[in-house]
Amino acid sequence: MLGTINSIPVLGTSCCIWDFSRDDTRRLYIHAHWLAQSLGLNRATTQVHIPITMEPLKTAGEGLRVALEQYLHSCNSLFSSSLQRHTLHIPSEEDTRQLNAEITSILTYERTINEARLTVTRFRDRLESSASSPINSLPSGVLVHIFDIIIASQPCILRPIYDTVEINQSHTYPDLLIEVCSRWRHIVESHASLWTHIDFTPSHALLSRATMYAERAQNIPLDIHIAGEEGTEFAHRSLVKFLESVAGRMKSLELSITDEYIGDFYRLILEKLLTQSNPAIFTRLSIKTSREHENVFITSSEHPDYGYYGYRNTLLPINISSQALQRVFKSLKALDFRAIFTTWNSASYCGLVDLRLASSIDELRSQISEHNLIAILKASPELRVLHFALNIVDQSMDSSLERSIVLNDLEELEVSASEGFDPDAPLLKVGSLLRLLAPGKRPLSLMLQTLEYGRGASWKAIKSFLARSNVTRFHAKSGAPFIDELLRRMPRLTELVLSHISAVDGSPAAGINSKALKQAIEDASTTQYPLTSLIMRKCRPCLDEVQLMLELCPTKSLVLHDCVVWANQEMIKPMDQTRLHDLFPTIRFINERNRLLRLDPVEQSVLLHMLPPVSKKTS
Numbered sequence: 014m015l016g017t018i019n020s021i022p023v024l025g026t027s028c029c030i031w032d033f034s035r036d037d038t039r040r041l042y043i044h045a046h047w048l049a050q051s052l053g054l055n056r057a058t059t060q061v062h063i064p065i066t067m068e069p070l071k072t073a074g075e076g077l078r079v080a081l082e083q084y085l086h087s088c089n090s091l092f093s094s095s096l097q098r099h100t101l102h103i104p105s106e107e108d109t110r111q112l113n114a115e116i117t118s119i120l121t122y123e124r125t126i127n128e129a130r131l132t133v134t135r136f137r138d139r140l141e142s143s144a145s146s147p148i149n150s151l152p153s154g155v156l157v158h159i160f161d162i163i164i165a166s167q168p169c170i171l172r173p174i175y176d177t178v179e180i181n182q183s184h185t186y187p188d189l190l191i192e193v194c195s196r197w198r199h200i201v202e203s204h205a206s207l208w209t210h211i212d213f214t215p216s217h218a219l220l221s222r223a224t225m226y227a228e229r230a231q232n233i234p235l236d237i238h239i240a241g242e243e244g245t246e247f248a249h250r251s252l253v254k255f256l257e258s259v260a261g262r263m264k265s266l267e268l269s270i271t272d273e274y275i276g277d278f279y280r281l282i283l284e285k286l287l288t289q290s291n292p293a294i295f296t297r298l299s300i301k302t303s304r305e306h307e308n309v310f311i312t313s314s315e316h317p318d319y320g321y322y323g324y325r326n327t328l329l330p331i332n333i334s335s336q337a338l339q340r341v342f343k344s345l346k347a348l349d350f351r352a353i354f355t356t357w358n359s360a361s362y363c364g365l366v367d368l369r370l371a372s373s374i375d376e377l378r379s380q381i382s383e384h385n386l387i388a389i390l391k392a393s394p395e396l397r398v399l400h401f402a403l404n405i406v407d408q409s410m411d412s413s414l415e416r417s418i419v420l421n422d423l424e425e426l427e428v429s430a431s432e433g434f435d436p437d438a439p440l441l442k443v444g445s446l447l448r449l450l451a452p453g454k455r456p457l458s459l460m461l462q463t464l465e466y467g468r469g470a471s472w473k474a475i476k477s478f479l480a481r482s483n484v485t486r487f488h489a490k491s492g493a494p495f496i497d498e499l500l501r502r503m504p505r506l507t508e509l510v511l512s513h514i515s516a517v518d519g520s521p522a523a524g525i526n527s528k529a530l531k532q533a534i535e536d537a538s539t540t541q542y543p544l545t546s547l548i549m550r551k552c553r554p555c556l557d558e559v560q561l562m563l564e565l566c567p568t569k570s571l572v573l574h575d576c577v578v579w580a581n582q583e584m585i586k587p588m589d590q591t592r593l594h595d596l597f598p599t600i601r602f603i604n605e606r607n608r609l610l611r612l613d614p615v616e617q618s619v620l621l622h623m624l625p626p627v628s629k630k631t632s
Contacts (some may be wrong), residue, residue, distance in 0.1 A: 157204050171212045171240045173269040173303045178214055178240045205231040212238045215247030227259050234264035234294050241278050260289035265297035273304050275329055283331045292344035299349035306352040307378045313338050357385040365393040369400035380404040390418045397422050402429040404441045421453030427460040444474030452482050462490035467521020492522025495529035500542055507543050512550035530561035546570040555579045572601045
């Protein structure tokens with residue numbers, strides 16, 4: 014167990030008290046240390062070199078040693094002379110007073126020497142700590158940059174789960190940062206940029222926390238995340254006061270809905286924040302539901318259908334004029350909707366750079382007509398990010414629609430097919446969207462969640478899309494084409510991620526099997542594949558397949574993340590993790606339960622080694 018580390022001032026700097034008694038602050042220190050190393054912030058390039066001369070200490074130490082030797086010699090001489098006399102010397106009153114004064118002085122000298130010893134020891138420990146831990150000597154501005162990265166990399170503390178919201182207290186950043194040490198506390202509390210992400214639910218405690226964050230953020234634009242809880246009461250006046258105080262500074266709004274009936278709380282949030290938002294600042298809107306909503310549309314209370322509510326809350330009217338609502342929507346550059354949308358003809362879909370449309374559950378209940386989808390995508394020709402998981406209805410077989418949507422700036426595309434649990438419901442085939450798109454020449458990160466490989470119109474559309482795209486990163490979920498064909502279809506692929514591959518071995522969507530791997534290895538002997546990273550997440554490869562993957566990527570990055578490796582093709586006995594590490598020392602095996610913040614075991618061991626030396630707590 015790590016204790017408390019005390020470090021002394023260097024040339025007048027304030028005392029820094031490191032408290033590693035809590036696991037979370039200890040992990041924070043390690044994470045920050047790793048970031049400093051990753052950013053190249055080592056001691057040779059970033060340490061602040063304060064001119065410290067040891068000469069005065071050396072001179073004073075030599076003088077002290079000489080004085081102590083002389084003092085001891087005088088004491089010994091006095092005592093020896095008293096033993097050599099034949100008659101006993103009767104001390105005078107003055108002699109006795111002098112001796113008592115010397116004894117008292119010696120006790121004072123002893124305390125002073127001990128204090129000097131403690132100071133020099135702590136100074137030495139600080140220097141050793143700085144030598145092994147460059148983060149201790151980084152300038153405040155660099156630390157703020159590291160803290161920004163830490164905060165941005167962590168998940169939100171609010172996690173909506175169906176009709177409730179979990180609050181993850183272990184990720185309450187930047188609160189945890191101020192508990193690591195006194196210097197970090199000062200830096201974090203004095204930099205407004207670290208307090209701009211505000212999470213809260215209707216509960217009074219989180220509302221008070223949100224108010225404090227908004228105050229510490231000063232005038233910097235805010236990212237606001239609000240999650241409701243079904244049946245939770247809220248203080249109307251306090252909530253309105255807070256919303257009105259932050260609306261003009263709101264840069265982004267994420268609203269998480271956990272109620273089946275979308276009631277007054279959510280309408281109040283949208284009304285107060287949208288009506289008083291600043292179009293020059295407010296650029297991102299995210300509204301998501303974790304309940305079984307289908308197509309719920311945000312409208313003005315002036316909408317002609319105002320007042321109509323079906324079981325699924327078809328409309329969500331808010332008390333704001335249509336003109337004012339459209340004025341707010343025009344400023345948006347990023348939309349992230351899950352079953353709750355602005356109307357398809359809304360100004361919110363014009364001029365976007367980031368668009369994410371999804372249903373609330375895997376069956377993909379929400380839907381959009383092909384006509385509306387085409388109009389929306391054509392209204393944002395500079396789109397860089399597109400995530401799509403809706404059913405497309407009223408599709409046309411008109412071949413002129415193929416490649417009709419030109420997106421030259423597209424960099425990230427994710428498409429998730431329907432699961433198909435309801436045989437009567439319309440289904441999304443990923444090819445239904447891909448056939449419409451004409452991406453530019455930019456490197457494209459592509460994620461497909463589908464089993465539609467090997468046959469059918471959708472597979473044909475996938476192949477055609479790959480041929481006209483510059484895919485450099487491919488993430489396959491649920492299923493994947495066989496790896497030999499995959500590499501041929503994506504000749505510029507540098508990173509491949511396979512996750513949750515559930516297709517049976519031998520299926521065209523199995524992705525990895527011995528036959529396909531052997532063919533890919535044979536192809537690689539004549540074709541130079543640029544693949545530099547192969548990652549498998551929550552998959553179940555066999556031992557021989559892992560060996561072949563390593564042969565395909567002998568000097569590349571091969572990572573198995575939360576995977577079960579079977580000893581043979583019968584898939585009866587899983588391999589022991591220790592045995593796997595012994596067999597494949599170059600493969601990175603990552604298990605989620607062993608994660609330290611978001612670091613893998615190799616990073617953990619390196620960072621733990623870089624912790625500063627531990628000394629006992631001093632009073």
